[in-house]
Amino acid sequence: QLINENDYYIRGLGMQYFGGQPWSTVNLSPDEYYAFMAELATAYKQADSDHPVFLGHGSLGDKQLNLLRKHFAPFDGIALNL
Numbered sequence: 001q002l003i004n005e006n007d008y009y010i011r012g013l014g015m016q017y018f019g020g021q022p023w024s025t026v027n028l029s030p031d032e033y034y035a036f037m038a039e040l041a042t043a044y045k046q047a048d049s050d051h052p053v054f055l056g057h058g059s060l061g062d063k064q065l066n067l068l069r070k071h072f073a074p075f076d077g078i079a080l081n082l
Helices: 030-045 062-071
Strands: 055-059 079-082
Touching: 030 062
Parallel strands: 055 079
Antiparallel strands: none
C-alpha cells in the first residue's frame, strides 16, 4: 500500500481536511498529488513487478474518483482506510 489517507491533508481534495500546519499539509494541488502517486507506483512496479501496488486512500467522493480515473493506470487497486 502506497501512502495512507494523504487526501485528507491536501487542500481542496478530501471530503474532510485535517491539514493547515506545515507538518500536516501536502503542498500539491489535487491533480499534482495523484500524478505524483502514479509516478511512485510506476517506480515501485519497475523495481518489483511481482507485488501489487495499492493506493491508500480515505473517503472517496466524485471529485476524487474523477481525478483517480486520470491517474489510476499504474495501481492494482485502492486500499480504503476509513
